[in-house]
Amino acid sequence: MDGHFDYAVGMSGGVDSSTAAALLLEGGHSVVGLTMRIWDGSVAIREGAKHACYGPGEEEDIAATEAVCRQLGIKLVVVDLRDAYRALVLDSFRAGYLAGRTPNPCVTCNRQVKFGLLLDQAAAAGVAFDRFATGHYARLTERDGRLHLRKAADRAKDQTYFLHQLTHEQLRRIEFPLGELTKALVRELARGRGLAVAERPESQDFIAGGDYSVLFQAGQVVPGDIVDEQGNVLGRHDGFVHYTVGQRKGLGIASSEPWYVLRTVPARNQVVVSRRQDILSSRLTAEAALWAAGAPPSAPLRCAARIRQKHAEAPALVTPTGPAGFTVDFDDPQLAITPGQAVVLYDDDVVLGGGIIA
Numbered sequence: 001m002d003g004h005f006d007y008a009v010g011m012s013g014g015v016d017s018s019t020a021a022a023l024l025l026e027g028g029h030s031v032v033g034l035t036m037r038i039w040d041g042s043v044a045i046r047e048g049a050k051h052a053c054y055g056p057g058e059e060e061d062i063a064a065t066e067a068v069c070r071q072l073g074i075k076l077v078v079v080d081l082r083d084a085y086r087a088l089v090l091d092s093f094r095a096g097y098l099a100g101r102t103p104n105p106c107v108t109c110n111r112q113v114k115f116g117l118l119l120d121q122a123a124a125a126g127v128a129f130d131r132f133a134t135g136h137y138a139r140l141t142e143r144d145g146r147l148h149l150r151k152a153a154d155r156a157k158d159q160t161y162f163l164h165q166l167t168h169e170q171l172r173r174i175e176f177p178l179g180e181l182t183k184a185l186v187r188e189l190a191r192g193r194g195l196a197v198a199e200r201p202e203s204q205d206f207i208a209g210g211d212y213s214v215l216f217q218a219g220q221v222v223p224g225d226i227v228d229e230q231g232n233v234l235g236r237h238d239g240f241v242h243y244t245v246g247q248r249k250g251l252g253i254a255s256s257e258p259w260y261v262l263r264t265v266p267a268r269n270q271v272v273v274s275r276r277q278d279i280l281s282s283r284l285t286a287e288a289a290l291w292a293a294g295a296p297p298s299a300p301l302r303c304a305a306r307i308r309q310k311h312a313e314a315p316a317l318v319t320p321t322g323p324a325g326f327t328v329d330f331d332d333p334q335l336a337i338t339p340g341q342a343v344v345l346y347d348d349d350v351v352l353g354g355g356i357i358a
Contacts, residue, residue: 005032007175008122008129010114011076013064016135018197019190020177022072024133032129033069033076034122035062036114038085043215045208051201053109054085055208067196079121081113088112093206094215100264101340102244104162105206107356111165115174132173138163139179140171141350147171148292151349154182161309164344164354165290213241224269226251229262229278237271240264246279246336260336280333286343286355289324293352296320304346305330307337307357313346326355 006029009021013035024031039058051057062078069076089109096103119132136159137152146168152158166174178186190198207214213221221239228234235253237243242250247261251273262274284307289296297320304313305328316330328343337357344354 003030003128005030005127005129007031007131007133008034008119008127010118010132010134011035011065011068012135012203013061013068013197013200014135014202015187015190015195015197015200016137016178016183016202018065018068018072018135018195019186019193020133020135021068021074022193022195023177023189025072025074031072031074032127033065033074034118034127034132035065035076035078036085036118037062037078037080038082038089038113040082040086042086043090043207045214052203052205052208052210054090054206057208064197064200071194071196077122077125077127079118079125081117081121084117085109085113088117090215093212096340097212097216097241098220098266100266102338103340104342106162107165107342110163111167111170115166115170119173130173131175133175133177135178136163136176137178137183138176140174140176143350144293146292146294149351150179151346151351152176152178153180157183160351161306161342161344164342164351165288167290168292168294213239216241222269224271226253226271226273228259229272229274234259234273240266240269240271243271245338276335279336281337282330282333284328284337284343285321285325285358286328287325287358289320289326289353289355291353292350296323296326301345301352303352304348306344306346307334308341318345324355325358 007024011017011033021031045055066076089105093103093105137157138160139150140147141150149160151160221241223238225233226235226237243261245261248258253259259273260279262272264271300317300319305316306313314330316328318326318328320326339357341357342354343357345352
């Protein structure tokens with residue numbers, strides 16, 4: 001592609017990335033749009049299912065992105081990442097569930113695909129740019145010469161949990177133009193600029209329709225037993241992939257005291273349930289650790305830990321167990337610590353690092 005751009009902007013056809021591109025243009029920067037093609041039709045998702053990142057609505061998203069780019073007067077490059085997304089995100093997600101975990105596909109996608117292969121493939125196609133910007137709600141700050149993620153000004157929209165595995169090298173090329181803005185203001189800015197996507201709803205899930213069972217083969221999602229920890233059958237489930245640790249609703253167990261999902265056992269096609277006190281835990285172990293400082297702390301560290309996107313961080317003591325692992329001992333027991341999910345560590349609003357709950 002002819003020319004060298006100040007910014008490539010990752011665009012999705014939504015209001016956030018479109019507004020980010022508009023603001024950079026108004027700042028006098030040259031901008032090119034990048035979007036990913038990841039939907040390959042290999043999964044049986046019905047047309048019209050609730051919109052999400054992966055599904056047949058992708059063509060609508062690309063069309064919306066093209067319309068915004070025409071409106072802004074910038075070029076759009078569509079990068080075909082279908083094979084990579086299937087291998088890195090979908091296959092990893094399936095493998096995690098079949099191992100009794102609850103993976104977080106957004107964490108994987110951000111580090112390896114959206115902030116990784118997308119930029120590599122765009123550069124290989126001749127798209128030259130200095131920095132990469134997105135519509136994520138996050139900020140950057142520097143500590144001891146290294147970049148750290150910092151929570152967005154709009155705490156309700158903060159996305160640092162999903163971005164925590166971005167490396168210092170990746171962060172050096174990244175900018176988040178919406179980090180200091182609220183979602184309400186972003187919509188107002190989009191309306192004021194007449195952007196066609198100003199009122200477009202945002203994607204709310206990973207798989208269109210929200211039914212993860214469509215990712216699995218026939219025979220992998222079949223009815224089975226719901227059992228207690230002693231193996232007593234309490235009910236039936238319609239496929240273990242529909243259940244996650246801590247789930248209380250939809251179990252169909254008649255009882256005066258509620259049951260909660262403790263774990264899934266794919267090898268026996270069972271969902272194991274327990275009482276609330278049994279899904280409280282004060283400790284977790286994490287693997288695949290990434291430290292914003294570039295190395296684990298040399299001693300146990302007091303900080304706050306978040307075990308899922310909508311979890312309020314809880315004070316804890318974090319102890320490194322090597323370059324790629326750590327334990328977290330919470331001051332107070334936490335509900336439904338879930339293997340496969342990310343645990344992210346914070347010093348106030350600054351990300352110290354994180355890992356995957358083992």
